[in-house]
Amino acid sequence: MTxxxxxxxxxxxxxxSALPFNDAALDHDExxxxxxxxxxxxxxxxxxxxxxxxxxxxVLRFVEMHANSELMGVLPEREWIMRAPTLxxxxxxxxxxxxxxxxAQLLYRVAxxxxxxxxxxxxxxxxxxxxxHNVFHYPTKSWADIGIIAWLVDAAAIVAQQAxxxxxxxxxxxxxxxxxxxxxxxxxxxxxxVVTMATGTPAQRAAIQEALDRWWGPLMQMHGxxxxxxxxxxxxxxxxxxxxEELRQEFLGIYVPRIRELGLTLPDAxxxxxxATGVWAYDxxxxxxxxxxxxxxxxxxxxxxxxxxxxxxxxxxxxDAILGSPRAAVA
Amino acid sequence: xxxxTGGAPATPGVLExxxxxxxxxxxxxxxxxxxxxxxxxxxxxxxxREMFSRRQESVHLWVVRRGDIHDLxxxxxxxxxxxxxxxxxxxxxxxxxxxxxxxxxxxxxPKANKGTR
Numbered sequence: 001m002t003x004x005x006x007x008x009x010x011x012x013x014x015x016x017s018a019l020p021f022n023d024a025a026l027d028h029d030e031x032x033x034x035x036x037x038x039x040x041x042x043x044x045x046x047x048x049x050x051x052x053x054x055x056x057x058x059v060l061r062f063v064e065m066h067a068n069s070e071l072m073g074v075l076p077e078r079e080w081i082m083r084a085p086t087l088x089x090x091x092x093x094x095x096x097x098x099x100x101x102x103x104a105q106l107l108y109r110v111a112x113x114x115x116x117x118x119x120x121x122x123x124x125x126x127x128x129x130x131x132x133h134n135v136f137h138y139p140t141k142s143w144a145d146i147g148i149i150a151w152l153v154d155a156a157a158i159v160a161q162q163a164x165x166x167x168x169x170x171x172x173x174x175x176x177x178x179x180x181x182x183x184x185x186x187x188x189x190x191x192x193x194v195v196t197m198a199t200g201t202p203a204q205r206a207a208i209q210e211a212l213d214r215w216w217g218p219l220m221q222m223h224g225x226x227x228x229x230x231x232x233x234x235x236x237x238x239x240x241x242x243x244x245e246e247l248r249q250e251f252l253g254i255y256v257p258r259i260r261e262l263g264l265t266l267p268d269a270x271x272x273x274x275x276a277t278g279v280w281a282y283d284x285x286x287x288x289x290x291x292x293x294x295x296x297x298x299x300x301x302x303x304x305x306x307x308x309x310x311x312x313x314x315x316x317x318x319x320d321a322i323l324g325s326p327r328a329a330v331a
Numbered sequence: 332x333x334x335x336t337g338g339a340p341a342t343p344g345v346l347e348x349x350x351x352x353x354x355x356x357x358x359x360x361x362x363x364x365x366x367x368x369x370x371x372x373x374x375x376x377x378x379x380r381e382m383f384s385r386r387q388e389s390v391h392l393w394v395v396r397r398g399d400i401h402d403l404x405x406x407x408x409x410x411x412x413x414x415x416x417x418x419x420x421x422x423x424x425x426x427x428x429x430x431x432x433x434x435x436x437x438x439x440x441p442k443a444n445k446g447t448r
Contacts, residue, residue, distance in 0.1 A: 102381065102382055104363065105367075106382060109365070109367065137420065178364075323344045323346070
């Protein structure tokens with residue numbers, strides 16, 4: 001029973017949503033302690049909140065790499081827009097490429113609020129100082145590659161991205177909700193391409209199997225080598241929730257049955273689910289290949305970066321026009 | 332496309348963050364969608380349309396220069412540290428008093444109906 005006149009003078013501080021690390025009167029160590037307690041306890045961080053340098057740097061590095069991958073990831077697919085087999089496929093592929101560039105824009109927006117200007121991020125990407133995902137360093141040799149990329153590369157990515165919708169960095173988490181919604185359409189488009197070819201002529205079937213054989217290695221490398229959860233700072237700060245091995249297992253659990261139901265085979269002899277443990281065994285991915293490729297020594301790394309450099313130079317006039325002062329131009 | 336008439340004019344040649352609000356369908360409230368960088372309202376709206384209605388997922392967009400937003404996050408004002416339960420339905424727990432009233436009047440407990448109070 002509550003007597004309206006019997007006001008409890010003060011509620012305990014925990015019942016208010018005050019974020020003590022934003023209190024500039026506290027010293028750094030105290031703020032750090034409050035911040036760590038907040039974040040490791042599942043709290044969210046906004047761009048305007050105080051944050052330790054380590055957290056800011058980790059989130060920035062993570063989001064910048066993601067943005068770079070979206071921007072570079074359209075290049076393998078873009079090569080097939082003019083060669084799409086039907087008008088509908090061409091429209092879908094064009095829309096996908098447009099979406100991925102849009103994702104890069106959204107993610108660079110999140111990253112630049114953390115203190116690194118967009119121009120600097122693009123420059124570092126073009127100079128090879130920052131990285132993009134391994135799968136975008138490979139050539140696309142046939143239309144079947146477009147199906148495999150849109151279905152399985154996007155599926156492997158979405159497994160990771162869905163876990164990021166709970167990221168402690170709230171602007172990133174919100175952006176990931178929007179991106180995941182759009183990516184789900186890409187997966188449907190890709191799966192439709194693969195299923196169509198898998199049920200098509202013998203030549204189409206052979207093409208899709210050949211593409212799958214070629215992409216399987218990079219797909220298995222995509223999430224990265226196993227890592228120690230306890231040492232992973234991205235997990236400590238709840239920037240991401242799952243380790244690379246957890247993501248790979250999740251990907252295998254969902255997609256291996258869907259690949260096999262099409263009568264396609266995987267070039268991975270030991271690949272099997274242990275029913276007792278629920279863990280997939282697989283051929284150890286080639287981690288040397290991963291390291292070689294992501295340091296821009298992949299088969300298409302330099303060609304793709306050259307294309308971006310040429311494109312960056314060719315569109316300088318657009319950025320100048322946007323930033324140019326109209327009054328100054330008249331005078 | 333309309334341009335904002337309020338606020339200070341944008342500084343030419345300076346990119347600024349513009350907050351984007353979007354209405355998903357008629358009758359919905361405007362909700363914050365995200366932000367874009369632009370030198371003026373016209374370009375901010377172009378970017379907003381590209382980022383937040385490329386899939387026809389909005390029927391109405393607003394862009395507001397971040398610097399034009401007035402913000403209040405003072406918890407002493409928003410979450411005053413006093414018991415305000417008398418302002419909430421949950422602050423009125425009558426179960427025991429009602430049981431006593433029924434006992435006093437000799438009436439049975441009414442069957443649950445759609446009314447809540």
